[in-house]
Amino acid sequence: MEQTNATQVDVLIVGAGPAGLVCANALATSGIRVKIIDHKPERVSGHADGVMPRTTEIIHSYGLGADFMEQGSPAHTIAFYNTRADGGGIENTNHVPFIHEDDTRWRYCVTLHQGAIEKLFVNSMAKKGVTVDRPVRPVSIQVSKDPAVLRDRNAYPVTISLENLNSGEEPEIVHAKFVLGGDGAHSWIRKQLGISMDGEATSRVWGAFDFKPAQVPNVFPDWRHVATVVAGDHTILLIPREKEKIRCYIELGDAATADVEGGRREPSKRTGPEELTEVAKKAFHPFSIAPAHVSDVEWYTNYIIGQRVASKFSVGERAFIAGDACHTHSPKGGQGMNVSMNDSHNLAWKLAYFIKGWADHSILGTYELERRPVAQALIDFDKWYSAGYSAKARAEYAKANGGVAPEPMEGFRRMSGFTSGVGITYQPSILVSETPSVDSAASKLVLGRRLPPRVLVRIADCHPLNLQDECPSDGRFKILVFTGDLTDSAQAERVATAATALAGPQGLLRSFPDFEGMFDILPIVKGVERKTPYTRVPSELWSHWSKVFVDEPSRQDAEAGICYESFGISPEKGAIVVVRPDAHVGIAAHLDAVKDVEAYFSGFLLKST
Amino acid sequence: MEQTNATQVDVLIVGAGPAGLVCANALATSGIRVKIIDHKPERVSGHADGVMPRTTEIIHSYGLGADFMEQGSPAHTIAFYNTRADGGGIENTNHVPFIHEDDTRWRYCVTLHQGAIEKLFVNSMAKKGVTVDRPVRPVSIQVSKDPAVLRDRNAYPVTISLENLNSGEEPEIVHAKFVLGGDGAHSWIRKQLGISMDGEATSRVWGAFDFKPAQVPNVFPDWRHVATVVAGDHTILLIPREKEKIRCYIELGDAATADVEGGRREPSKRTGPEELTEVAKKAFHPFSIAPAHVSDVEWYTNYIIGQRVASKFSVGERAFIAGDACHTHSPKGGQGMNVSMNDSHNLAWKLAYFIKGWADHSILGTYELERRPVAQALIDFDKWYSAGYSAKARAEYAKANGGVAPEPMEGFRRMSGFTSGVGITYQPSILVSETPSVDSAASKLVLGRRLPPRVLVRIADCHPLNLQDECPSDGRFKILVFTGDLTDSAQAERVATAATALAGPQGLLRSFPDFEGMFDILPIVKGVERKTPYTRVPSELWSHWSKVFVDEPSRQDAEAGICYESFGISPEKGAIVVVRPDAHVGIAAHLDAVKDVEAYFSGFLLKST
Structure with a gap:
């Protein structure tokens, strides 16, 4: 291969779905050289569309909230409908x-619509000069197995060749420090890396339109x-959408004759828009929910749900996968896109810190450590929650779980911290301090969980x-310095001492390579x-009056x-709370324990040389 | 004059300040043929800049809120500073x-900055195809004195010739149904119409920078x-502004040698930015408030405050004035631009309703009826409030008002309904029903006042x-139909009856010329x-699920x-509340008293012929 056709990038991202785009936009914002490809044209219909509160927060955190x-x-409310005993159709x-x-x-x-969400990130990236290369697909990938190369910050251990589906030119060779496979449930990257999916497909066929x-x-x-309708053989999930549209998911029953092809199953019989419309019409009786004409159905699909998690999320901590490439499940909990975007929101800043020479290699291992348990919990939730929908699934679930099957309503309530995303808590690691058992500086703030919203003046x-x-x-x-009451002179003195130790000319935060770039x-x-x-x-504690x-x-x-x-911080004592770039809380320390903050950062950040 | 050089418009607006632009934008939105001229280029600095809550509501009501x-x-807070007894400068x-x-x-x-506010309306108008003609000034104006012509909806009683200051061409002759003078304190239109200003100039000179x-x-x-600083001879008002700027108003003392020229007074001695900066420096001691260099002063002015109200607001109800053309006063209450914008917000829809043939001529008389008392109250407030600032003014005010001089702080508190704009209440007229003494349908809603904000689901x-x-x-x-509790069958019956009477095929609202254009x-x-x-x-009561x-x-x-x-509406009875196009409440009627609503509308609206 000719040298002239070879490109070097920091991170190559395969797949411009939500997972890939969140990562690409974050890296572009951080000044990392990123390249993102997709083999398809831009998405115009179909696919996921529910954005849960934590994801809404993330979209806002990238400055895209107003547009979004x-x-x-x-969708504020979920309405439950069941068949009436008198045969008169469904009732609330x-x-x-x-x-x-x-x-x-x-x-x-x-x-x-997922395409509109992707567009938010595409537009944001474009302002930093990054666009998606389309239609481009990877045709080969090699990742170095040499431990020394894998740990070398300046090495390019990944070599990928890319084919432009339009140009007909020779494949382009890309040397990358990292590759991220955000290429969906049937991920090419995952297969090339030899990562297996744990779990299994269900036998239930669903239609969506x-x-x-x-x-x-x-x-x-x-x-x-949002409405769930249980009517005879069919369970229907209705999702209200933008522009007065709706999405209906209809459980069509067992796929007795499902094909198995290339490791995945598909229903052997297609259920088209006419039939889906008919099923919905019957199920919603005595109400009407149907397009004015069947040709008004904008999009439809049939599928069998798999409930699987990737056995690992990276190879050599140089080739990563995120999003549907890591986890597949039913759409019922409205989770897919959310978990995917949170995957790469977790990964992006870690890649940037390593590439910039700010953090040790160990930071890269925390991606799988933090995100794989979420994927596993997602599958467990999906099984448990799905079981609430149909009599058959409830019976099966009860049999497998000691006789207990949940109500879907109850599922929503109990799992809300997980499904909303705001309760997801990363376990203690180099990035999340162990909460001290007593005398915590912020006793009600959960370490490892995202910083909750609070109105300040x-x-x-x-x-x-x-x-x-x-x-x-x-x-x-973000270094939140809760000063306590500064009208108290002893407290003002403590704060002055902490300010000097943290951010004075010889202070802790000045000992790292880029004070302004790393800390606020x-x-x-x-x-x-x-x-x-x-x-x-x-x-020392503020750069601007605002x-x-x-x-x-x-x-x-x-x-x-x-x-x-509400954070459990004493106004008499104050506290220092360190919030990670992805907004999860890393550590809460007492004002006079800047040494604890130092120990935390020393676990993964590199000091200036 | 040649016919080819004559133009016909519904409304000609002279002056593209806040008053003129609010009116032009509203008329353009209503599909009225409007022409707006200004003799100056676009404003880039100086002038009014405080937007009070009611004006903020109005800006939002035109869809310009987010940008604004x-x-x-x-500016949330006002801080008061006075000279310390110990000579150490000022203290809070x-x-x-x-x-x-x-x-x-x-x-x-x-x-x-006023220029930025004007730009909001200029941009909004441009979307409807209306732009400001600049630099253009009127050179002659005639208004018909024939009562029959003045009352003829299709007549053009106003003839104005306009000179383009750049082109050097012959003046353009414009025939207009209406003219609005929004051309400021020294209004050319007002002078041509022979409208006098009642009141007088003070002798106090102010500088602003x-x-x-x-x-x-x-x-x-x-x-x-916002800060008011009383330091020795000087009273200073500080206003925080966008882009980290401030405006300082400094009372410079009596203008003993003020000139009188063309009916207005100007201070004979200019106080420039160096001197203003020096005065501020001394007054703010021991604090510092000064530009880094005197050349950083973006804008400054000197002026003498007049406290005057126009003796009338129109001639023949065909030539109107609004804004500073109607009222001049000190800037201290932060009122000027607000009252100006509210003037033409009040006028615009009345012009449109008359021009479209929807309303009787009598609607035009309500402009002066409603707005002149506000202008008069503004001057009274200004005198009372200004007196709080300096020892001399306080003594003078006390002498003239039986020994009572207010604190500025107390002035803010007591006059807040007026200064915020949200408490301004128009008196009973054809547009504002008399509140019945007992058994009001909405006992806590003030008729004539703007509809307050309420969160509904x-x-x-x-x-x-x-x-x-x-x-x-x-x-x-806006016809607000408070239905009460529809799970009560008797109430549901009353609502159904009212719905038919109001908006059924033979209902009241269908009897006017344009149901969709006039009512929501x-x-x-x-x-x-x-x-x-x-x-x-x-x-009958809704056109869309939303x-x-x-x-x-x-x-x-x-x-x-x-x-x-909070509106004093009984859930057992419900109510019908009519809100005028400018958001002031016109009438509140019982659900079974659609005849009261009919009587209200019959007072000024014309039925279909």
Whole structure:
């Protein structure tokens, strides 16, 4: 192969779905040389569309929230319908919140066509000069097996050749420090890497189709809610979508004659839009939910659900997989795209820190450590939750699990921390400190979990702002310094000492390679109303007047003023809380224990040489 | 004059300041042929910049809120500083909210350069094909005196010739149904119409200048709040602005040698940026508030305050004036631009309704009836409030008003309904029904005042929305139908009857010329949680699933669920509330009193012929 046709990149991403794009956009923002390819043209219909609260937070953290919220459709409630005993069709049995978690700013799911979500990230990347190469597919991949090469920060252990499906030219050879396979459930990268999928396919066939329901007098009145309808043999899940469309998932029954081809199963008989429409019409009786005409069905598919997790998420910590390449499951919990985007949101900053020489190689191992348990939990949830839908599945589940089968309603409630994403907690590791058993500096803040939203007041102008918005996905650790009450002179003294130790000229954070690039300090005063001007906070702790906050009530926002108390931080003592670039809490330390923060960072960051 | 050089327009607007632009944009949105001219190029600095809550609501109502809020800077608090007794300079004596009103969504003032606010409306108009003709000035104006012509809807009683200051061409002759003078304090239109200004100029000279303060260690810590500083001879008002700038108003003392020229006074001695900077430096001691260099002063001016109101606001109800052309006063209350924008927000829809043949001529008289009292109140407030600032003015005010001089702080608190704009209440007229003394259908809703914000829940998808956002400035009357509890069959029957009477094929609202263009109906159910699907509301009352609301609590918004109670509407009885196109409440009627609504509309609307 000729040298002229070879390219060097830091990270090659295969697959421009949600997992690939989140990673590519984050890396482009961090100034990493990234290349992203996809063998398909841009997506215009079909595919996942439910965005759960944690994912909504992430989209906001990349500055794409306003555009996203404007396009999306809210799903607040789930309505349950069952067959009436009198044979008169279905009746409503309950309405419950779709999201039970309170500690999130968006207590609802937002539905939006996957293509539109991808477009948000494509547009964002484009501003940093990165575009998706289409239609391009990988045709060969080699990953070095030499441990020394794998650990060499400057090495390019991955060689991939790429074929442009349009140009007909010779494949392009790409040498990459890393490759990420975000290439879906049938991942080519995963297969080439020889990673197996653990678990199995179910035998249940599902159909899904998208349409705008005709507005007739007996229209199903809950078509703008999520609705589950159990009607005879069929279980239907209805999802409201943007532009007055809906998605219907219909369980079509056992696929007795499913084909097995290339390791995957497909239903042998296709169920087309006419038949799907007919099934829905019957199931929704006495209500109507149907397109005005069958040709108005925008998209449809049939599939058999597999419930599988990849046996590992990387090879040599140089070739990674994320998203559907790692986990396949049913769409019922509305989880797929969310877990996928969270996968690469977790991975991207770790790649950047290693590539920039800021972090040790060990940081790369935490991706699988943190994300594979989530994928496994997703499959477990999917089995348990799916069982709530049909009598047969309930019986099977009960048999396999000691006689207990859940109600889907109850499933939503109990699993809300997981399904909303906001309760997902990474285990202790080099990136998540062990919570001390007593005397924690922030006793109610869960280490390893994402930083919850809190309304703070910007001291200089009394404007209320959300702490989450002050912690954007900009690649930096956020060092929250809870100063306590600065009108107390002894406390002011402690804060001054901590400020010097943390961020003074000889301070801890200055000992790493790029103070400005790696850290953002946010001082949060415990307010005695209007008694602490921002200029009283030690200047080592703020770079601009707009970055000094107070935890006090606000006339403008009733949610302000609970941060110290709800985090379990004493106003008399204060605390230092380190938030990772992906917004998960790393450590909470006492103000006079900067050494604990030093020990935490020393576990994976490299000091300046 | 040649016929080829003559133009016909519905409304000619002279002056593209806030008053002129609000009117032009509203008329363009309503499909009225409007022409707007200004003799100056676009504004880039100086002039008014404080936007009060009611004006913020209006900007949102025209769909310009997001852009506005993104650019503006919040002013939540007013800080008071006085000279210390020990000679050590000034000290803080108090912080109080700048806006005391609670019943508004923005409990703060937003500051933004007037040019940027104008640009919002210029851009909005441009989408409807209307641009400002610049630099163009009127050189002659004639208004017919023939009563028959003035009352003829199809007549063009105004003839104006316009000179383009660049082209050097012959003046253009414009025949207009109406002319609006939004051409400022020295209004050419007002003078040509022979309208006098009542009131007088003060003898106090003020200087104002804009700059970005240098960030030094002893920076005045309240520079992002509104601050009033009384230091010796000088009173200073500091206003925080966008892009980290501030505006300082400095009272420079009596203008003993003020010139009188062309009916207006100017200080004979100019006080330039060096001197203004020096005065501020001394006044703010021991704090620092100054530009890094005097050349960083972006803009400055000197002026003498006049406190005057135009004796009338129109001639023949065909030539109108609005904004500073009607009222001049000090900038201290942050009122000028706000009252100006509210003037033409009040006028625009009335012009449109008359021109379209929807309303009787009498609607035009309500402009002066409603707005002149506001202008007069503004001057009274200005005198009273200004008196709080200096010892001399306080003594003078006390002498003239029986010994009572107010504190500025107290002024803010007591006058908050007026200064915020949200408490302004138009008197009973053909457009504002007299509140019945007993048994009002909405006993806590003030007729004549703007509809307050309330969070409602959209029934179909449980999404919380603000009632104000559902009542945009789209030129339509909003017919709020509070249905009460529809699970009660007797109430459901009453609602069905009212729905037919209001909006059935033979209903009241169908008897006017343009049902869709004149009215928007918003049914608001009193919720028994989730028991009333939107399809149960009589179909005469809604055009789309997204326009049916329920007053019930929301998990997503703690402010939801208080609408009936806070408006004084009985869930057992319901009510019909008519909101005018400018969002002021016209009438509240009982559900079974559609005849009251008919009487209200018959007072000024014309039925179809």
